[in-house]
Amino acid sequence: MEIWMLLTILVLACFIGYFVVWGVTPALHSPLMSVSNAISGIVVIGALVTAGVADASMAKILGLVAVFLASVNIFGGFAVSHRMLLMFKKKEKK
Amino acid sequence: MSWLLPLSYILSGSLFIFSIRGLASPKTARSGNLLGMLGMILAIAATMFSPLVSDWLLPFGVILLGGMVGTYSALKVKMTSLPQMVAAFNGLGGLSSVFVALAEIISGSRAYLDNSIGLIIGAVAFSGSMVAFAKLQGLISAKALVFKGQQFLNLVLAVAMFGLCGYFIWSGDLEIFYYLAALTILLGVLLILPIGGADMPVVISILNAYSGWAAVGIGFSLNNVLLIIVGC
Numbered sequence: 001m002e003i004w005m006l007l008t009i010l011v012l013a014c015f016i017g018y019f020v021v022w023g024v025t026p027a028l029h030s031p032l033m034s035v036s037n038a039i040s041g042i043v044v045i046g047a048l049v050t051a052g053v054a055d056a057s058m059a060k061i062l063g064l065v066a067v068f069l070a071s072v073n074i075f076g077g078f079a080v081s082h083r084m085l086l087m088f089k090k091k092e093k094k
Numbered sequence: 095m096s097w098l099l100p101l102s103y104i105l106s107g108s109l110f111i112f113s114i115r116g117l118a119s120p121k122t123a124r125s126g127n128l129l130g131m132l133g134m135i136l137a138i139a140a141t142m143f144s145p146l147v148s149d150w151l152l153p154f155g156v157i158l159l160g161g162m163v164g165t166y167s168a169l170k171v172k173m174t175s176l177p178q179m180v181a182a183f184n185g186l187g188g189l190s191s192v193f194v195a196l197a198e199i200i201s202g203s204r205a206y207l208d209n210s211i212g213l214i215i216g217a218v219a220f221s222g223s224m225v226a227f228a229k230l231q232g233l234i235s236a237k238a239l240v241f242k243g244q245q246f247l248n249l250v251l252a253v254a255m256f257g258l259c260g261y262f263i264w265s266g267d268l269e270i271f272y273y274l275a276a277l278t279i280l281l282g283v284l285l286i287l288p289i290g291g292a293d294m295p296v297v298i299s300i301l302n303a304y305s306g307w308a309a310v311g312i313g314f315s316l317n318n319v320l321l322i323i324v325g326c
Binding site for chain 2: 043
């Protein structure tokens with residue numbers, strides 16, 4: 001019944017995501033996009049599991065490539081949002 | 095210490111929710127961004143030192159490398175080019191799902207359906223984002239590219255994609271999986287080409303959601319709850 005448990009979590013998580021994103025002010029939508037972009041880099045966890053096997057294999061190499069791509073996504077995403085938010089701060093001072 | 099990993103995932107998932115919540119107002123937005131980073135660090139560290147991963151040193155080095163590339167390019171790029179950076183990063187995330195799905199299938203995973211979902215959505219997110227990036231960057235014309243029979247072609251490709259996907263799930267043939275990947279990448283390009291430059295933010299947003307769903311697909315295949323939560 002594990003699949004049903006996972007599906008339950010999925011559906012509940014969808015509701016949370018929906019409501020949380022609704023709460024974001026329109027002005028902050030571009031940083032929101034960037035942050036959620038960084039967060040979707042969470043696939044790095046899956047990549048880590050495939051890359052973390054002990055033996056050297058094709059799958060491990062593909063996993064390592066996936067880890068690399070996902071971490072560019074994560075760090076880049078957070079850095080971009082940081083810059084966008086800095087821009088907001090400047091505007092407020094004016 | 096089998097409780098350590100699930101506990102970290104619960105914490106990290108909550109941090110992500112608070113992170114988005116923080117963006118609700120400009121005052122809390124920056125701490126929201128920080129919470130997101132914190133959640134990510136926690137999730138990565140917990141996975142890396144869990145029994146799921148036996149060799150953590152090499153992946154850790156790769157994360158540092160990717161992190162440097164990502165941070166460097168994000169900080170160097172001009173302010174006006176930020177939208178296409180988001181598109182590009184998003185595409186890389188999608189491509190990452192594609193590689194994970196490939197690696198899973200190659201290493202003999204039986205989760206054909208889950209990995210196919212991860213592959214298809216990831217591939218569309220990848221190629222679509224790349225087209226969005228190219229349009230915003232001015233590498234290709236930002237105008238909507240429409241040609242005769244385009245929708246029909248897309249329909250045929252989509253049907254072919256689902257057909258291949260079904261055949262793969264039935265047969266588990268690795269070669270079919272490669273074809274499926276190639277076909278889906280092509281479909282992603284064709285889907286985004288007819289959309290004009292001005293609509294790109296919407297496109298990126300949708301593709302962003304796609305790459306999240308790709309993570310969900312991978313999460314099902316690895317039974318990884320965190321991937322499923324965050325993917326939404």
